[in-house]
Amino acid sequence: MRRGAVTLAVLLPMLVFIYLPVVTLVLFSLHDGRVPLPPFKGPTLEWYGKILANPRITVATLNSIMVAGVSAAISVGLAMLAGWGLARHRVPGRGLIEALILMPLTVSYLVVGLGLLVATGGLVPKSLALVIVGHVVLNLPLAFAILYVQFDTAQARLEMAARDLGASERQVFWRVTVPSLRVALIAAFALCFTFSWDEFIVAFLLSGFDPTLPVVIWSLLRTGLDPQTNAAGTLVFLVSVVAALMVEAFLLKRRKDGPVL
Amino acid sequence: MARSSDLSIIAVTKVFGATRAVDDLSLEVPANTYVVLLGASGSGKTTLLSMLGGFTAPTSGQLLLDGRDITLMPPAMRPTATVFQDYALFPHMTVAGNVGFGLSVRGMPKADIAARVEAALDMVGLSGFGPRRITAASGGQRQRIALARALVTEPAMLLLDEPLGALDLNLRRAMQDELRGLQRREGRTFIHVTHDQEEAMAVADMIVIMNKGRIEDAGPPERIYAHPRTRYAATFMGESNILSATFGAGGAETALGVLPVQGKGGSAVVIRPENLRLKAADGTILLGDWTVTACVFQGAFARVAGQIGPVTLHLRCAPRDAPSPGQTCPLYLGPGGVTGLAD
Numbered sequence: 001m002r003r004g005a006v007t008l009a010v011l012l013p014m015l016v017f018i019y020l021p022v023v024t025l026v027l028f029s030l031h032d033g034r035v036p037l038p039p040f041k042g043p044t045l046e047w048y049g050k051i052l053a054n055p056r057i058t059v060a061t062l063n064s065i066m067v068a069g070v071s072a073a074i075s076v077g078l079a080m081l082a083g084w085g086l087a088r089h090r091v092p093g094r095g096l097i098e099a100l101i102l103m104p105l106t107v108s109y110l111v112v113g114l115g116l117l118v119a120t121g122g123l124v125p126k127s128l129a130l131v132i133v134g135h136v137v138l139n140l141p142l143a144f145a146i147l148y149v150q151f152d153t154a155q156a157r158l159e160m161a162a163r164d165l166g167a168s169e170r171q172v173f174w175r176v177t178v179p180s181l182r183v184a185l186i187a188a189f190a191l192c193f194t195f196s197w198d199e200f201i202v203a204f205l206l207s208g209f210d211p212t213l214p215v216v217i218w219s220l221l222r223t224g225l226d227p228q229t230n231a232a233g234t235l236v237f238l239v240s241v242v243a244a245l246m247v248e249a250f251l252l253k254r255r256k257d258g259p260v261l
Numbered sequence: 262m263a264r265s266s267d268l269s270i271i272a273v274t275k276v277f278g279a280t281r282a283v284d285d286l287s288l289e290v291p292a293n294t295y296v297v298l299l300g301a302s303g304s305g306k307t308t309l310l311s312m313l314g315g316f317t318a319p320t321s322g323q324l325l326l327d328g329r330d331i332t333l334m335p336p337a338m339r340p341t342a343t344v345f346q347d348y349a350l351f352p353h354m355t356v357a358g359n360v361g362f363g364l365s366v367r368g369m370p371k372a373d374i375a376a377r378v379e380a381a382l383d384m385v386g387l388s389g390f391g392p393r394r395i396t397a398a399s400g401g402q403r404q405r406i407a408l409a410r411a412l413v414t415e416p417a418m419l420l421l422d423e424p425l426g427a428l429d430l431n432l433r434r435a436m437q438d439e440l441r442g443l444q445r446r447e448g449r450t451f452i453h454v455t456h457d458q459e460e461a462m463a464v465a466d467m468i469v470i471m472n473k474g475r476i477e478d479a480g481p482p483e484r485i486y487a488h489p490r491t492r493y494a495a496t497f498m499g500e501s502n503i504l505s506a507t508f509g510a511g512g513a514e515t516a517l518g519v520l521p522v523q524g525k526g527g528s529a530v531v532i533r534p535e536n537l538r539l540k541a542a543d544g545t546i547l548l549g550d551w552t553v554t555a556c557v558f559q560g561a562f563a564r565v566a567g568q569i570g571p572v573t574l575h576l577r578c579a580p581r582d583a584p585s586p587g588q589t590c591p592l593y594l595g596p597g598g599v600t601g602l603a604d
Contacts, residue, residue, distance in 0.1 A: 154347060154349075157345055157347060157349040158349050158351060158352075160316060160336070160343075160345070160349065161343070161345060161349035161350075161351075162351075162362065162366075163335070163336045163337050164314060164315075164316075164336045164337070164339075164341070164342060164343045164411075165337075165342065165362050165363035165366065165410070165411075165414060166337045166338075166363050166366050166367055166414065167337060167362070167366040168337065168366070171366045175362075175366070176351060179351075179353040180351060180352060180353050182353065
């Protein structure tokens with residue numbers, strides 16, 4: 001009993017600390033008043049109607065979805081090839097290559113964004129394509145870290161078995177390697193998607209006249225607090241939660257299925 | 262039937278760094294033979310199997326299947342199929358998907374595949390299991406699925422890497438009988454790697470005992486057990502009493518006197534525990550007075566250890582005949598019970 005009470009005394013403030021801002025954000029997106037400050041009045045869906053009617057926000061949302069989808073797909077595809085290449089072939093300097101691929105995890109987003117801005121030096125105009133490049137730089141190491149550990153000896157034996165049964169290298173890759181890693185591939189994609197979806201710094205520095213959703217929310221904030229920003233923020237949050245739940249569901253399903261042979 | 266092929270392993274060597282995993286090994290395997298490669302871990306048996314499957318290239322030497330050189334042929338082209346130790350079943354496919362994989366990658370029409378898959382599943386006693394998920398199959402079922410998946414491709418040679426290692430004892434004994442029966446019915450050469458000597462004796466036409474990358478002894482189980490060629494083979498297969506000996510015209514001269522001996526020898530002879538007797542009979546030879554030091558009840562038999570002077574001898578007898586520790590009794594040697602061992 002006493003241990004339970006102590007646990008609660010520690011846990012409760014911690015949960016409040018973590019979730020209060022999120023709860024406030026979501027709650028005041030339903031606020032019936034011009035300024036999202038207590039006391040709470042409402043609820044109303046007026047602000048959601050407003051942002052859905054606001055072309056700046058809807059276009060930015062589509063931009064964000066496109067950037068997140070494309071950059072996640074590129075990150076996962078490259079990470080898959082890198083992992084497969086490094087794990088299944090004799091590569092000179094493998095340790096160094098692994099380190100180089102994982103390194104961007106430790107580099108700040110600001111440095112990556114500034115670096116790309118300077119490196120493209122006005123030769124390449126700021127655009128969503130440049131944001132995608134930036135997000136691939138940020139997410140490739142993450143996808144690689146998730147996928148690389150999947151290429152273990154049991155996985156290698158699956159490929160051996162496929163070859164033994166007469167499969168060509170192409171058939172081995174597409175019919176055994178890729179589908180047997182589908183859980184990790186989906187998890188990596190969903191994580192990369194969420195990271196790109198709410199990434200601000202790189203998008204702000206590189207997106208130019210086609211802003212993504214976080215950049216538009218930031219510009220809304222400059223004109224003062226407005227429940228519209230709460231509603232937009234809530235949408236961003238919901239998409240992230242759905243993606244995170246997807247990862248969770250897939251990883252959980254895998255655990256229930258027992259170890260992959 | 263031309264289902265099976267003669268295998269020739271000619272002076273095959275595999276070197277990993279400083280170790281010779283397989284060392285100048287030669288062996289002839291006639292078609293339709295159940296071969297067991299038996300050895301401790303590190304004996305080179307798995308490396309040899311891997312070279313037969315095409316997963317490891319020999320450093321030197323040649324592998325011929327019906328006279329055709331397959332030494333460097335990739336696994337996909339090779340008329341062999343492997344049952345892996347962990348089965349390596351594809352977790353993302355159904356049972357039928359797994360079994361039909363080898364036919365599907367060869368471009369066989371779907372309807373033909375379905376028929377062949379069902380026949381293969383029927384052969385291993387899993388008729389109707391096709392639509393099930395692999396993850397729902399038990400250990401024994403996975404074993405059978407892996408067998409069906411390999412056999413459906415009609416390999417000239419089936420390679421089995423410790424195929425029963427993951428099964429519990431009862432299931433393992435049952436699967437041994439099934440493997441043996443399957444090999445008989447299918448008429449293909451099976452090459453089976455194990456470190457379990459009882460398993461080897463239960464299934465093999467030919468046992469190949471390997472040690473340090475070389476063959477210690479190869480032949481039918483009965484011969485290998487009764488008359489092992491080397492000291493290593495004698496100790497690896499079953500229990501044994503090994504005595505130092507010098508070989509002369511009258512037989513083997515040992516600490517127990519001159520004994521009649523079968524086969525040529527180097528410096529030792531082996532006497533199997535069941536060839537020692539507590540009672541005199543036709544053809545037995547009195548070895549001397551034996552003082553019992555230990556007796557272990559093993560169910561159907563008892564293992565008794567005792568000494569004649571400085572020589573320790575182990576004996577196997579019916580539990581009710583077993584003497585107690587401390588007792589002294591005469592010990593006899595059964596006829597043909599001594600085999601000379603090469604060094």
